[in-house]
Amino acid sequence: MRPENESIGQRSFIEEARRRQIIDAAVEVLADAGFGGASLARIADRAGISKGVISYHFAGKDELLRQVVISLYENGAAMMVPRIEAADSALGRVRAYIESNLEFLDTHRRHITAMIEVVFGLRGADDRPAFTAEDGDNASVLPLAELLRAGQDSGELGDFDAWIMAQQIRDSIDGAATRAARDPDLDLSPYADQMLALYLRAVQPPPPGAS
Amino acid sequence: MRPENESIGQRSFIEEARRRQIIDAAVEVLADAGFGGASLARIADRAGISKGVISYHFAGKDELLRQVVISLYENGAAMMVPRIEAADSALGRVRAYIESNLEFLDTHRRHITAMIEVVFGLRGADDRPAFTAEDGDNASVLPLAELLRAGQDSGELGDFDAWIMAQQIRDSIDGAATRAARDPDLDLSPYADQMLALYLRAVQPPPPGAS
Amino acid sequence: MRPENESIGQRSFIEEARRRQIIDAAVEVLADAGFGGASLARIADRAGISKGVISYHFAGKDELLRQVVISLYENGAAMMVPRIEAADSALGRVRAYIESNLEFLDTHRRHITAMIEVVFGLRGADDRPAFTAEDGDNASVLPLAELLRAGQDSGELGDFDAWIMAQQIRDSIDGAATRAARDPDLDLSPYADQMLALYLRAVQPPPPGAS
Amino acid sequence: MRPENESIGQRSFIEEARRRQIIDAAVEVLADAGFGGASLARIADRAGISKGVISYHFAGKDELLRQVVISLYENGAAMMVPRIEAADSALGRVRAYIESNLEFLDTHRRHITAMIEVVFGLRGADDRPAFTAEDGDNASVLPLAELLRAGQDSGELGDFDAWIMAQQIRDSIDGAATRAARDPDLDLSPYADQMLALYLRAVQPPPPGAS
DNA sequence: GATGAATGAGAGTTCATTCAT
DNA sequence: CATGAATGAACTCTCATTCAT
Numbered sequence: 001m002r003p004e005n006e007s008i009g010q011r012s013f014i015e016e017a018r019r020r021q022i023i024d025a026a027v028e029v030l031a032d033a034g035f036g037g038a039s040l041a042r043i044a045d046r047a048g049i050s051k052g053v054i055s056y057h058f059a060g061k062d063e064l065l066r067q068v069v070i071s072l073y074e075n076g077a078a079m080m081v082p083r084i085e086a087a088d089s090a091l092g093r094v095r096a097y098i099e100s101n102l103e104f105l106d107t108h109r110r111h112i113t114a115m116i117e118v119v120f121g122l123r124g125a126d127d128r129p130a131f132t133a134e135d136g137d138n139a140s141v142l143p144l145a146e147l148l149r150a151g152q153d154s155g156e157l158g159d160f161d162a163w164i165m166a167q168q169i170r171d172s173i174d175g176a177a178t179r180a181a182r183d184p185d186l187d188l189s190p191y192a193d194q195m196l197a198l199y200l201r202a203v204q205p206p207p208p209g210a211s
Numbered sequence: 212m213r214p215e216n217e218s219i220g221q222r223s224f225i226e227e228a229r230r231r232q233i234i235d236a237a238v239e240v241l242a243d244a245g246f247g248g249a250s251l252a253r254i255a256d257r258a259g260i261s262k263g264v265i266s267y268h269f270a271g272k273d274e275l276l277r278q279v280v281i282s283l284y285e286n287g288a289a290m291m292v293p294r295i296e297a298a299d300s301a302l303g304r305v306r307a308y309i310e311s312n313l314e315f316l317d318t319h320r321r322h323i324t325a326m327i328e329v330v331f332g333l334r335g336a337d338d339r340p341a342f343t344a345e346d347g348d349n350a351s352v353l354p355l356a357e358l359l360r361a362g363q364d365s366g367e368l369g370d371f372d373a374w375i376m377a378q379q380i381r382d383s384i385d386g387a388a389t390r391a392a393r394d395p396d397l398d399l400s401p402y403a404d405q406m407l408a409l410y411l412r413a414v415q416p417p418p419p420g421a422s
Numbered sequence: 423m424r425p426e427n428e429s430i431g432q433r434s435f436i437e438e439a440r441r442r443q444i445i446d447a448a449v450e451v452l453a454d455a456g457f458g459g460a461s462l463a464r465i466a467d468r469a470g471i472s473k474g475v476i477s478y479h480f481a482g483k484d485e486l487l488r489q490v491v492i493s494l495y496e497n498g499a500a501m502m503v504p505r506i507e508a509a510d511s512a513l514g515r516v517r518a519y520i521e522s523n524l525e526f527l528d529t530h531r532r533h534i535t536a537m538i539e540v541v542f543g544l545r546g547a548d549d550r551p552a553f554t555a556e557d558g559d560n561a562s563v564l565p566l567a568e569l570l571r572a573g574q575d576s577g578e579l580g581d582f583d584a585w586i587m588a589q590q591i592r593d594s595i596d597g598a599a600t601r602a603a604r605d606p607d608l609d610l611s612p613y614a615d616q617m618l619a620l621y622l623r624a625v626q627p628p629p630p631g632a633s
Numbered sequence: 634m635r636p637e638n639e640s641i642g643q644r645s646f647i648e649e650a651r652r653r654q655i656i657d658a659a660v661e662v663l664a665d666a667g668f669g670g671a672s673l674a675r676i677a678d679r680a681g682i683s684k685g686v687i688s689y690h691f692a693g694k695d696e697l698l699r700q701v702v703i704s705l706y707e708n709g710a711a712m713m714v715p716r717i718e719a720a721d722s723a724l725g726r727v728r729a730y731i732e733s734n735l736e737f738l739d740t741h742r743r744h745i746t747a748m749i750e751v752v753f754g755l756r757g758a759d760d761r762p763a764f765t766a767e768d769g770d771n772a773s774v775l776p777l778a779e780l781l782r783a784g785q786d787s788g789e790l791g792d793f794d795a796w797i798m799a800q801q802i803r804d805s806i807d808g809a810a811t812r813a814a815r816d817p818d819l820d821l822s823p824y825a826d827q828m829l830a831l832y833l834r835a836v837q838p839p840p841p842g843a844s
Numbered sequence: 845g846a847t848g849a850a851t852g853a854g855a856g857t858t859c860a861t862t863c864a865t
Numbered sequence: 866c867a868t869g870a871a872t873g874a875a876c877t878c879t880c881a882t883t884c885a886t
Contacts, residue, residue: 014849033338036247040877050851055878057849120331127244133393164405171386172379179378182344194375202409229866250859261868262860272860436870455760458669462856472872477857479870542753549666555815586827589812590805597804604766616797620835651845672880683847684881694881 019057022047023067030068030114031181035121038065062130065118069131072108072115073139079104090151094203095196097144098169102192105177113181141166148203158205169199230268233258234278241279241325242392246332249276273341276329280342283326284350287315301362305414306407308355309380313403316388324392352377359414369416380410441479444469445489452490452536453603457543460487484552487540491553494530494537495561501526512573516625517618519566520591524614527599535603563588570625580627591621652690655680656700663701663747664814668754671698695763698751702764705748706772709737723784727836728829730777731802735825738810746814774799781836791838802832 011019025047029038040061044051058064083100087093105112122130145166151157172195180186236258240249251272255262269275294311298304316323333341356377362368383406391397433441447469451460462483466473480486505522509515527534544552567588573579594617602608644652658680662671673694677684691697716733720726738745755763778799784790805828813819 012848018849034332034334034340036332037334037338039875041875051877052852052879053850056851061877117331120327121245121247123245123247127248129245129393133390161401161405164402167386167390167402168383168406168409171389172382175378175382175385178382179344182340190372191375191378194372195379198379198409198413202412251861252859263863263868264866266861267866434869440870456754456756456762458754459756459760461854463854473856474858474873475871483856539753542749543667543669545667545669549670551667551815555812583823583827586824589808589824590828590831593805593808593811594801596808597800600804601766601800604762612794613797613800616794617801620801620831623835624831648845673882674880685847685884686845688882689845 015057018053019067022049022054022057022064023071026064026068027111027114030117031110035117038117062122065122066130068111069115069118072111075108075111076101076104084147090147090154090156091200091204093147094151094157095200097147098173098196098199099192101173102176102188102195105173105180106188109180109184112177116178116181137167141170144169151203155205157203160203165199165203172199226268229264230278233260233265233268233275234282237275237279238322238325241328242321246328249328273333276333277341279322280326280329283319283322286319286322287312290315295358301358301365301367302411302415304358305362305368306411308358309384309407309410310403312384313387313399313406316384316391317399320391320395323388327389327392348378352381355380362414366416368414371414376410376414383410437479440475441489444471444476444479444486445493448486448490449533449536452539453532457539460539484544487544488552490533491537491540494533497530497533498523498526506569512569512576512578513622513626515569516573516579517622519569520595520618520621521614523595524598524610524617527595527602528610531602531606534599538600538603559589563592566591573625577627579625582625587621587625594621648690651686652700655682655687655690655697656704659697659701660744660747663750664743668750671750695755698755699763702748702751705741705744708741708744709734712737717780723780723787723789724833724837726780727784727790728833730780731806731829731832732825734806735809735821735828738806738813739821742813742817745810749811749814770800774803777802784836788838790836793836798832798836805832 022043026038026043029043029046033042040051040054043064044054047053054061054064058067080097080100084093084096087096119131119136120129124130141163145163148157148162148165152159152162176188176191176195179191180188233254237249237254240254240257244253251262251265254275255265258264265272265275269278291308291311295304295307298307330340330342330347335341352374356374359368359373359376363370363373387399387402387406390402391399444465448460448465451465451468455464462473462476465486466476469475476483476486480489502519502522506515506518509518541553541558542551546552563585567585570579570584570587574581574584598610598613598617601613602610655676659671659676662676662679666675673684673687676697677687680686687694687697691700713730713733717726717729720729752762752764752769757763774796778796781790781795781798785792785795809821809824809828812824813821
């Protein structure tokens with residue numbers, strides 16, 4: 001039995017490496033075989049280790065799958081946040097959000113695929129989804145909605161429901177993610193261009209002479 | 212074993228009723244327990260029949276699940292097509308497409324939920340998804356893209372990439388569907404209003420005086 | 423999934439036979455290999471069936487093991503009660519209780535062994551024993567204690583704590599059971615004789631001329 | 634690997650302390666979680682040490698569990714023997730045996746519980762119990778039987794089968810032990826009183842004027 | 845002396861499918 | 866047509882043991 005020290009990040013370097021290795025293997029299997037095909041046996045096989053090792057390093061399959069999602073969110077935030085903060089206008093931040101997000105999912109297609117499998121597939125003991133809509137909205141819609149609202153407050157952005165607009169942008173990005181996940185060779189850039197055009201126009205205030 | 216006469220629609224009335232009953236039960240279980248929780252035993256239990264009946268009326272679990280998807284597409288088309296065809300302008304048809312689609316998913320939430328579970332969960336023997344991106348695009352993006360292109364040809368709609376625009380509209384609708392599936396109490400109408408505003412503006416030709 | 427109809431004893435004849443067969447196999451394995459060695463695989467093997475059959479006929483391993491205990495108690499009661507009721511005096515009933523009980527455990531040694539394994543081995547999810555001391559006392563000590571008390575009320579038996587005396591008799595019988603379980607060739611009759619002498623003397627009222 | 638020097642008590646003081654510590658932890662876990670719940674991981678956790686330490690100090694799990702039993706027997710003998718030898722009559726020795734034994738199990742309930750778990754649970758590679766009935770009889774019945782026989786030879790005790798009487802007394806004590814193990818709050822003294830009365834009367838020679 | 849890491853076998857359970865009745 | 870019974874494979878998880886450090 002491994003000492004339960006999750007709360008205090010006291011994991012040794014070597015243990016952290018093993019966990020990374022197992023998470024990576026899980027990502028590959030999830031992307032290849034889907035949620036239903038991602039058995040511990042298969043993940044262990046892909047990682048070149050014995051099945052028991054996974055149980056040793058993770059409390060259970062659920063914890064492993066959750067880490068697949070969490071680690072991806074962390075990576076995404078680490079990449080996107082600096083890009084957004086570097087922008088010097090509300091419109092620039094919206095553009096940075098969309099661009100960096102699309103770029104991230106373009107360069108992490110298999111991780112995205114794996115994450116989608118887990119988010120859609122993982123359920124709790126009560127058969128209810130482990131990742132609820134609220135979870136997802138809080139993690140991905142909320143920051144974007146606040147970004148939009150700040151732009152409205154400063155007068156840089158137009159008049160619209162910021163929460164719904166944020167949902168729309170997220171839906172467009174998630175749609176692109178799903179497409180990218182299903183077709184590894186898909187070129188996202190045309191979609192990205194038109195999407196940027198669509199939303200940058202939608203969030204801007206109407207031009208002075210408009211009716 | 213039952214004679215395989217699916218291609219020539221020679222199913223008796225009573226057999227068709229049994230299939231409907233089973234498909235409906237499958238929808239309920241899929242919506243409640245997800246793809247992973249939808250065992251034949253549970254579906255049979257929900258339908259109030261024995262497990263063997265399902266095997267008798269369907270070639271296997273896969274065929275049953277496919278029918279869940281197919282029957283929903285048929286229902287959707289049957290409801291949407293007349294609405295779209297009743298419109299007398301390209302813009303009206305776009306509006307009818309979006310409105311009728313959102314209305315359909317609002318009134319068929321559990322079916323939609325079930326379908327999403329199958330589309331995301333079902334895989335073939337080769338581990339590849341049973342419903343590919345191409346399948347989905349052909350069924351849902353293609354008609355919409357052609358509708359848009361026809362509007363562009365007649366000069367009623369503006370200049371944009373019709374295929375990508377169709378994908379964007381689909382992504383927004385699918386996003387709404389996912390939200391509706393996850394939150395049964397969600398009111399879709401505000402989302403629908405803003406979505407209509409977004410896309411009707413996007414597909415219209417620029418106003419005469421615009422730069 | 424089998425229909426859950428345990429409460430309304432609506433099990434078919436063939437199902438009841440299978441359950442008996444599985445319980446019997448479980449008894450044999452428990453007697454041979456002990457609680458820890460009684461895996462479902464081994465029980466199924468002994469019964470000449472597949473492992474899944476057990477899961478089909480019993481809700482789980484626990485239910486099977488409980489049935490091993492319950493069926494033995496039922497058999498024991500069915501054999502002992504008529505013998506006890508046939509006696510026409512309190513002393514005769516005490517004698518009948520002890521004699522019939524010892525006789526029962528003599529002729530059901532392997533079942534007794536199996537039951538002891540389950541009672542000592544089976545634990546609940548909370549690690550606490552599934553069969554508590556109270557369970558056992560209620561099932562085996564209580565009827566005997568009441569029998570003794572009735573004899574005291576009618577003046578046929580002497581003055582002693584009926585509950586403790588009942589426990590003592592039970593302990594002696596259980597001790598004999600344990601010995602019989604561990605040594606299949608052990609002759610119980612000398613032990614039975616001396617035990618009868620011990621307790622019949624102990625429960626009788628003191629002779630008239632005693633100090 | 635550690636040199637196997639168990640036969641020649643050449644263990645260092647510190648090693649002996651470690652073994653005691655581990656045995657004590659095993660007793661606690663056995664008493665709490667039973668034989669099946671007493672994994673090495675749990676025992677190590679209770680002792681505050683790593684799992685490997687146990688493997689280092691004991692040849693295997695079996696040896697550790699045997700020590701739990703053996704150490705308890707040693708403790709019991711060390712407490713009971715002086716008490717028995719201090720008595721100056723056969724009847725006094727029988728009384729001292731019963732009283733000191735009941736007292737010992739009253740003050741060592743958790744150890745007793747743990748020992749019972751091991752005696753009932755531990756099996757050898759051949760599936761046969763590690764502690765046979767003969768073992769138990771030799772260790773606990775034999776000395777008592779000899780004590781009784783000596784009393785008969787000296788004319789102090791009555792006429793009965795000493796071996797069976799010794800078994801009966803043991804069964805009563807073991808019954809009390811089992812009750813005490815299962816109910817930590819049970820008051821043993823009423824049981825002890827009546828048990829003493831029962832057996833002291835049973836082993837005494839009949840009074841002169843009895844028929 | 846002691847540790848954490850890894851193994852590999854075996855546990856109970858679930859499930860789609862097959863088949864005799 | 867429909868059923869209940871049975872199979873056998875695959876699943877997650879646990880655990881005693883081994884071993885390099």
